[in-house]
Amino acid sequence: MKFETLSNLTLPKIGFGTWKIGGDSTADPSLDSVSMTALRSALEVGYTHFDTAEMYSSGHAEELIGRVVRETKTKREDLFITTKISPEHLNPKDVFSSCEKSLRRLQMDYADLYLIHWPSTGMKLEETFTALNKLVRDGKVRHLGVSNFKLRDLKKSQELSETPLLTNQIPYRLPDRTYVENGVVEYCQQNDILITAYSPVKFRNLPVNKTLQAIANAHSATPYQIALAWLVCQPRVITIPMSFKPQHIRENFEAAEIVLTSQEIRQLNDLYK
Template sequence: MGTEDAETVAPGTCPTANGMPMLGLGTWQNDDPEQCAESVRTALETGYRHIDTAQIYDNEEAVGDGIARADVDREDVFLATKIWASNLAPDDVLETARESIDRLGVDHVDLLYVHWPARAYEGEETLSAFSELYDEGLVENVGISNFLPEQVADAVDSCDAPILANQVELHPMLPQPELREACENAGVEVVAYSPIARGAVFDQPEIQAVAEKHDVSEAQVSLAWLREKGVTAIPKATGEEHIRDNWASLTLELDREDVERIDSIDETNREVDPDFAPWN
């Protein structure tokens, strides 16, 4: 299957998790404004309906430009951004969320995440500001990111607004079963960043074997595996070829043997590991 198969996946046919499209476009390190805007436009016109950014990516304005350029109605786009760790005091949440919405050129975001439970993050106090934005209609859904299992439960208990998702690094070399179980028990969806492990899946023998079997890319295998696990994926891609190849993963159905083969990978590879991460 080549990238031309992206044409067989119609816009709006991507499976959803509580209203959130399960395949989206990540924009981390897509910081050239013109490139970023064109990546977003290309993704939306390919069929994507989920776009993910963050304050710290310094590209919210470009993401908004891409949404405006695309021949897709804003109301059809599920748009997510994240409040950076230094902006998580309640007043800063309220102020910088509005600034993000202004930069994006929209009147609300569909999902607003706590980017990390670190630095200015103070559980109930921080999440009270997220709930206020939710009540005002500036935020359709509240999210958390990089939260450990016990932190997920605490956040759900502390937040008056429902928490839709926990965005974490997740891929075949970092499957995070305990975290996925904790999120399921809490009624929280899981969103995977770095879902192809920054390209490491291309060198993984088990994934290579499954890719060869189905005549697809290793990236498609990783994305299809995540979908089999009920996980939403937001792979970063800038060029049209990669954008379309990732989208074509929606046509790939893995069988039980494929999933078991990938599950058997005996390798752990965490790509994102800052000193302030809660597991450090």
Template sequence: MTVPRLGLGTSGNDDPEQCAESVRTALEFGYRHVDTAQMYGNEAAVGRGVRGADVDREDVFVATKVHPENLAREDVLATAEASLDRLALDYVDLLYVHWPLGAYDPAETLPAFDALRDRGLTRHVGVSNFTPDLLREAAELLEAPIAANQVEIHPLLPPREDLVAACEDVGADLVAYAPFCRRDALDVPEVVAVAERRGISPAQVCLAWLLAKDCAPIPKATGREHLADNWAALDLELTDEDVARLDGIEERYRKFDPDGSPWQD
């Protein structure tokens, strides 16, 4: 995978001091993937955490996303540079189209991402919340390979077979945001049952299930205990029975579905 298998999500971590400290602590604990976005309003704090950690910059995979309102070509170029200024970094490792909404125009937006990659301001190009059709369209228009498609995935919303196939076709990693469905998944009886049987936390069950499906989850965490609990999922291997039990959850819903979302088609 291009993207490290377990990362730190920062959506909703809008207290600057807490955000910076969470990033720094995570990196010194062992995390190497940090995810932010223009939409989150915390790029400056994330950058401060990255720079403050006793970890070489080249060892850290930093990802950010361009806001849907900023997806016109010139806005992509200008706001990507503004993101780097806020992060106080020379480049990001992955720059995403956040949602194919707002000012998104494939023929205008995507060449701007190629230009940013050519200039060395991002090492990789990614997309977020793209359906299989939109993903394949983007792959045809981009010169750069699509490194990742970041979508909502958790036990209440498993990865769709057609989406997995499309990612494989274009060579994109699947990055899973909201891996706990904003904590809703942690109380699902099947998740709790596996956690109790294995003597682990429901969060570890969700993350190990995603890792077993070759997804790279990016859970939010703000304290060392929570960071350590999530990190322990890397050493877990669910049984086929455990995976089947989570796959068999009947309740299904999407937590994030804004107006105009491509998932509504």
């Protein structure tokens, strides 16, 4: 695994996403078995960063993470757990209660990283960060971050956070450069804010282009692994692919080891323009 290091923290370049673990927007117990298998397999392969949210399967994804950590007797300090607060819970009272509920479901005393999942219209970031900063001071949360934030709100959050804002989690993948075009990626790189690229391989339905396939062949890798390798070769970029399939879970983890040549990186940069 390759790592991204900030002044007080080292994070693996590739973590494990949990959207769809345990359900969709509501819990679906019929998915528990396949979800637990995926989580166990991720731990076995060596993932240590797990990304979840109170919204994922209405908190059931958090419950399943808690369950698998207990079941496998994984040490809490060996894990980095990110969870997120939903946009409708950004007033201070709800921030505290959402965090308590997430920790209870995770069966953990603290979250490593707590993100505002999505900006909401009319949100009062000053008030939200007053509560978030207190969660850090109280030891309930180690680091703060945001998700889906454009430059204006990102800069404001950076000012309001008493600890360095750790990440902006954004959609970023070969065919989606929205946050490159709006300046967020460059701003984060220049300000030591990690970019957590979500939905990094969500282009299963797109025909794999010849160039991507040729690069994959050259590395005896799959196009999905190349898509991940392209993301994590960029400074300050980490990513969190999700899969139910143990083989994909392993392949995604191993993608961090692929070293792309500068010519391949140039070709991939230009791929979907």
